[in-house]
Amino acid sequence: MEEKKSSGRCGGVLPFFIGFLICCILGWVVIPPLFYTKVEQPVRFSHKVHVEGQEMDCDSCHYFREDGSYAGFPSNAQCADCHAVDDADSVLDAIVEKVGSKDKIEDILKLPVDEMPEGLTELVQSSDEANVKAELEYLVKYALQGKEVPWLNYQYQPDNVYFSHKAHQDVTFEALAEKHVDLDGVVDHAVLAEGGDHNCNLCHMKGIETNDTPPAFERNILSGYSKITMKMWQCERCHAQMGQNNACYVCHK
Amino acid sequence: MGFDRRTFIQLSVGGTVGILFTPVLWKALDDVSIWTQNWPWIPRLKYGALEDQPAVSKLCDSGCAVKVRKVAGSAFGTEGNEDSPLSKGGICPICANAVQVMRNPNRVKGPMKKVGEAFEPITWEDAKSMVADKLAAAKGKVAFISGDQTGTANEVFSGFLAGIGSEDYLQMPCDMQAASRAYNGVMGGTGQVAYDLENSDFVLLAGADAMESWGPTVANQKAFAATHPTGEKPTAIYMLASPVQTRTASVVDAWIPVPEEGMATFLLGVAYHLIRAGKYAGAADFGSFRSMIMDAYAPGKVEAAIGVKGADTAALAKQLLAASDPIVVPGGTSVATATAAFAVNMLLGSLRKVSEFPKVIQSAMSTSERMSKDLLTWVNKGAAPAVAMVYEANPAYSLPDDFKAGFVVSFATEWDETAAKADLVLPNAFTFERFDDMQNPYGIGKQTYSVGVPVCRPTLDVMASTDFILDVAASMGINLGFDSFAEVIAAKAEAVGADFDEASGGQYEGSYSSARASVLGASVLSRAAAPVRGNGAVVLAPYSQLIVGSQNVATTPNAPCVISTNVLKGGTLVAMMCSATAKKIGVSDESKIKLSGGNGEAAALVKINEGVLPGAVAVPLGLGHTVGDEFSKGVGDNVYKILTVRSEAATGATVWTGSTVNVAKM
Numbered sequence: 001m002e003e004k005k006s007s008g009r010c011g012g013v014l015p016f017f018i019g020f021l022i023c024c025i026l027g028w029v030v031i032p033p034l035f036y037t038k039v040e041q042p043v044r045f046s047h048k049v050h051v052e053g054q055e056m057d058c059d060s061c062h063y064f065r066e067d068g069s070y071a072g073f074p075s076n077a078q079c080a081d082c083h084a085v086d087d088a089d090s091v092l093d094a095i096v097e098k099v100g101s102k103d104k105i106e107d108i109l110k111l112p113v114d115e116m117p118e119g120l121t122e123l124v125q126s127s128d129e130a131n132v133k134a135e136l137e138y139l140v141k142y143a144l145q146g147k148e149v150p151w152l153n154y155q156y157q158p159d160n161v162y163f164s165h166k167a168h169q170d171v172t173f174e175a176l177a178e179k180h181v182d183l184d185g186v187v188d189h190a191v192l193a194e195g196g197d198h199n200c201n202l203c204h205m206k207g208i209e210t211n212d213t214p215p216a217f218e219r220n221i222l223s224g225y226s227k228i229t230m231k232m233w234q235c236e237r238c239h240a241q242m243g244q245n246n247a248c249y250v251c252h253k
Numbered sequence: 254m255g256f257d258r259r260t261f262i263q264l265s266v267g268g269t270v271g272i273l274f275t276p277v278l279w280k281a282l283d284d285v286s287i288w289t290q291n292w293p294w295i296p297r298l299k300y301g302a303l304e305d306q307p308a309v310s311k312l313c314d315s316g317c318a319v320k321v322r323k324v325a326g327s328a329f330g331t332e333g334n335e336d337s338p339l340s341k342g343g344i345c346p347i348c349a350n351a352v353q354v355m356r357n358p359n360r361v362k363g364p365m366k367k368v369g370e371a372f373e374p375i376t377w378e379d380a381k382s383m384v385a386d387k388l389a390a391a392k393g394k395v396a397f398i399s400g401d402q403t404g405t406a407n408e409v410f411s412g413f414l415a416g417i418g419s420e421d422y423l424q425m426p427c428d429m430q431a432a433s434r435a436y437n438g439v440m441g442g443t444g445q446v447a448y449d450l451e452n453s454d455f456v457l458l459a460g461a462d463a464m465e466s467w468g469p470t471v472a473n474q475k476a477f478a479a480t481h482p483t484g485e486k487p488t489a490i491y492m493l494a495s496p497v498q499t500r501t502a503s504v505v506d507a508w509i510p511v512p513e514e515g516m517a518t519f520l521l522g523v524a525y526h527l528i529r530a531g532k533y534a535g536a537a538d539f540g541s542f543r544s545m546i547m548d549a550y551a552p553g554k555v556e557a558a559i560g561v562k563g564a565d566t567a568a569l570a571k572q573l574l575a576a577s578d579p580i581v582v583p584g585g586t587s588v589a590t591a592t593a594a595f596a597v598n599m600l601l602g603s604l605r606k607v608s609e610f611p612k613v614i615q616s617a618m619s620t621s622e623r624m625s626k627d628l629l630t631w632v633n634k635g636a637a638p639a640v641a642m643v644y645e646a647n648p649a650y651s652l653p654d655d656f657k658a659g660f661v662v663s664f665a666t667e668w669d670e671t672a673a674k675a676d677l678v679l680p681n682a683f684t685f686e687r688f689d690d691m692q693n694p695y696g697i698g699k700q701t702y703s704v705g706v707p708v709c710r711p712t713l714d715v716m717a718s719t720d721f722i723l724d725v726a727a728s729m730g731i732n733l734g735f736d737s738f739a740e741v742i743a744a745k746a747e748a749v750g751a752d753f754d755e756a757s758g759g760q761y762e763g764s765y766s767s768a769r770a771s772v773l774g775a776s777v778l779s780r781a782a783a784p785v786r787g788n789g790a791v792v793l794a795p796y797s798q799l800i801v802g803s804q805n806v807a808t809t810p811n812a813p814c815v816i817s818t819n820v821l822k823g824g825t826l827v828a829m830m831c832s833a834t835a836k837k838i839g840v841s842d843e844s845k846i847k848l849s850g851g852n853g854e855a856a857a858l859v860k861i862n863e864g865v866l867p868g869a870v871a872v873p874l875g876l877g878h879t880v881g882d883e884f885s886k887g888v889g890d891n892v893y894k895i896l897t898v899r900s901e902a903a904t905g906a907t908v909w910t911g912s913t914v915n916v917a918k919m
Binding site: 013015016017018019020021022023024026027028031032035065067069071072075148158159160220222223224225 | 264
C-alpha cells in the first residue's frame with residue numbers, strides 16, 4: 001500500500017519532474033516564437049540603396065514637420081521627389097491594356113520585365129534585379145494607383161498612447177550616462193555601449209538604417225502589436241530615472 | 254515503469270507547475286488584455302501631416318468660409334477661417350459638423366432612378382440621357398427650385414432654364430428674398446441691402462435672430478462681440494424685437510416683445526416718432542408715407558394693434574435718433590416688414606446696399622431677378638411642370654404646402670424627403686468635393702466673394718450638379734459658354750476681381766454704398782403692414798436654431814447632445830408658452846399637447862417660459878424629418894406643416910406670420 005501511495009511503480013516524483021521539465025522547455029523555447037507571425041513590409045525598401053547608394057540622409061524621409069509632429073514614414077509625395085510619375089493614367093491604361101482589366105493591375109508584376117509596358121519600365125531607376133522588382137512593386141501597387149504604402153511600424157504604439165518624438169529628441173546617450181540611468185531590459189546593452197550622435201536606436205532596431213532588405217515585422221497573433229513594441233513599464237522606467245512625470249495623462253491623452 | 258492514472262496526474266501537476274515557471278501564461282494573459290483594447294470595430298486613428306485647407310461650406314444658408322482639417326489627406330473636421338472677412342475664424346454649428354455630414358451613411362451613394370416605389374442605380378450617362386429626353390419632351394414646362402442663395406451655380410441653372418424656354422426659376426422662401434422683393438420691388442432700388450453691424454452703434458433686430466439663425470450668424474456674433482467686450486462698457490446697443498426670448502435675446506442689451514405678424518406695425522410705430530422728430534427721407538412718396546404714419550401708426554393705434562406701448566416705441570426712437578450710426582435689421586419672409594425696416598433706415602439715413610457682382614452667363618438671371626418669384630404662390634396657383642429640378646433644397650419637408658410635378662429630379666447630397674419623393678436622384682458632390690462660391694451672403698455689411706475649390710476627393714459616385722447640367726446643356730445644344738463649372742468659377746473670380754487660384758480658392762472684399770430707393774412703399778405698407786392672425790387658439794411663434802438644422806440641412810451628427818431640453822425632450826418637440834397662455838388653454842408644464850393647423854399636426858410637450866408673448870406658442874423649426882438618419886428621422890414633429898400660408902396684402906408675398914393653431918391635450 002505504501003509503495004502505491006508513493007507511486008513507486010513510476011519512479012516516485014519522476015513524472016512530476018518530467019512534466020515540469022517538458023513544460024519549462026515548451027514555455028521558454030518552443031511556445032514563445034509561436035506568439036508571433038512574421039510579416040514582410042509591403043515593399044522591399046532598401047535603406048542601403050537609398051542611404052549608401054543615393055547618399056540620402058535620415059531626415060530626407062524621417063523628419064519633424066513644422067508643427068513638431070514627426071513624419072515617421074515617407075509618403076508618395078516625398079517618394080515622388082525621385083520616383084515621380086507624371087502621367088499615371090496613361091501608364092495605368094497601358095497596364096490595363098496588357099492585363100485586360102482594371103481589377104487585375106497587379107497581375108502585370110507576374111510578367112517578365114521586358115513584356116511590361118514601356119511607360120512603366122521607363123520609370124524604374126534601379127538596375128539590380130531584386131531592386132527592379134521592388135521598385136516595380138512600389139510603382140504598380142502604390143504610386144501609380146495613388147495609394148500610400150501601408151508601412152509596418154516596428155515600434156508600433158496603439159492609438160491610446162501619445163508618443164512625441166519631439167519631446168524625446170534630446171534624450172542623448174550622454175544625458176543617459178550622466179544620470180546613470182539603468183535601462184536593463186529596456187535598451188540593448190550594445191546600443192548603450194556604442195552610443196552615437198543619433199538616439200533613434202534607443203527604441204528602434206539597431207542597424208536598420210543600413211540594411212538592404214527590411215527585417216520581417218513580427219506581429220503578435222493575439223494583440224497585433226510588434227514584437228519590439230515598447231511596453232508601458234519600459235517607458236515608465238526611463239521616465240522615472242530621468243526624473244520625468246509618470247502620470248497617466250502624460251502618455252494617455 | 255507503467256503509465257497509469259497516478260503517473261498522468263503527477264505529470265500534469267509537474268507540467269502545470271513547470272508552465273508557471275515560464276512566461277507563457279503571463280504573456281498570454283497580457284496579450285489577451287491588450288487584444289481586448291483593439292476590438293475590430295474600434296476605429297483606428299490615421300497618422301500623417303496635419304493640414305488646414307481653405308474651403309467654403311455651403312451647408313448653412315449664408316455659407317461659412319472654413320478650413321477643412323485633414324490628417325494624412327483625410328478630412329476629420331472643420332474650423333473657421335481667420336483670413337475670411339465673413340467668419341474671421343468663427344464657424345456656425347452646421348458647418349462645424351460638415352465633415353461628419355460628408356461621412357454620413359445617409360448620403361446618396363450614386364445616381365438612382367425610381368422604379369415602382371423603390372430606387373435602382375443608374376449610370377451618369379443614362380441619367381444625362383434621361384434628363385435630356387424628359388426636358389425635350391417637357392417643351393419648356395420645366396421648373397428649377399434652388400435653395401442656394403449665394404452661388405454662381407444659380408447662373409448655370411437659370412441660364413440653362415432660359416435655354417429650354419422656361420422662366421420658372423424659383424428660390425426657396427428666405428429672408429433674403431423678402432428683403433430683395435422689398436428693396437428691388439416695392440421700393441424701386443437696385444442691389445442688395447447691406448447691414449454694417451460692425452460699424453453701427455445701435456442695432457435694432459426686428460425679428461432677426463442674428464446670433465442664432467438669421468443671416469451670417471458668425472459675422473453677426475463677431476460684430477456683437479467686438480462691441481461688447483467682456484468686463485467693459487459696450488460700444489454699441491443691440492436690441493431684439495421678437496415674440497420669443499431666443500438666445501439672441503439672452504445676450505443683447507434689451508428685448509422688446511413684439512408679435513411676428515405685428516413687426517411691420519411696430520416699425521412704422523417707431524417711424525411715427527422719427528417723423529415727429531423731423532426726420533425726412535428723399536423718396537417720391539414721402540408725403541403719402543408721412544400721412545399714412547401719422548394717421549394709422551400713432552402710439553395708441555400701435556398699442557391697440559400689437560400691444561407695444563407708445564412710451565416704448567418713443568424711447569426706442571429716441572435711442573435711434575441719438576445714435577450716430579443706427580441700423581434696423583428685419584427678419585422673416587414678410588415683404589411688408591422688410592419694407593417698413595428699410596423705410597425706417599431711410600429716415601435714419603442708414604440704408605445701405607451692396608451691388609451685385611457681374612454675371613458670367615449672360616442668359617442667367619441676376620440675383621434680384623431670381624429672388625422676385627414667389628415659390629409658394631407658384632405652387633398654390635396650381636403649377637404642375639412636366640419636370641421640376643431641385644437643388645440644395647428640401648421643399649417636400651420645409652414648404653408648408655406640397656408641390657407637384659410630372660417628373661422630379663433631386664440633386665440631393667443626402668437622402669431627404671424631396672429625394673425620396675423624386676423620380677431621379679442625382680447626388681451632388683459635397684460642398685468640399687466641388688467648386689462653389691458665395692456672393693454677398695445676405696446680411697453682410699460689404700461686398701464679399703469667397704471661392705471654394707474641391708479639397709476632398711469624392712468617395713461616392715457623385716457629380717457636381719453644375720457640371721451635370723453643363724453636360725446636359727451641351728447635349729441639348731444649349732451653349733452656356735463653359736464646359737465645366739471650374740471654368741465658370743474661374744471666370745466669375747476674374748469678373749469679381751478676386752484673388753483666385755485653383756489650389757486654394759480665393760476671396761474678394763469690397764465695400765457698401767448708400768442705398769437709394771425711389772419710394773418708401775407707402776402705398777404697399779398702407780395695406781400690408783397691419784397684423785393678420787388666423788382663427789386658432791394660439792399664435793405660432795416658430796424659431797430656428799442652427800444646432801437643430803435649417804430648412805435644407807437636418808440635425809447634424811454631433812448636434813443632438815447640445816440640443817436643449819427646452820427645444821426637444823425625449824424625442825418630442827417642446828412648445829414654450831407663458832403661464833398666462835398655459836392657463837388660458839388649460840395646460841401646465843410637461844403637459845403633452847397636439848398642435849393642429851395648416852396641413853398637419855404636431856405633438857409637443859409644454860414648457861412654461863415667461864419669455865414668450867401671451868397668446869403665442871414658441872416651437873422649433875427643423876425637427877420631424879420622415880427621411881434621414883438616426884439623428885433626425887422621427888425626432889420631434891415638423892412645424893413647417895402646421896404653418897398656415899397666406900398671401901400678404903399688396904406685396905403678394907407668401908407668408909406664414911400670424912399662423913395659429915388649435916391645442917388639444919393628449
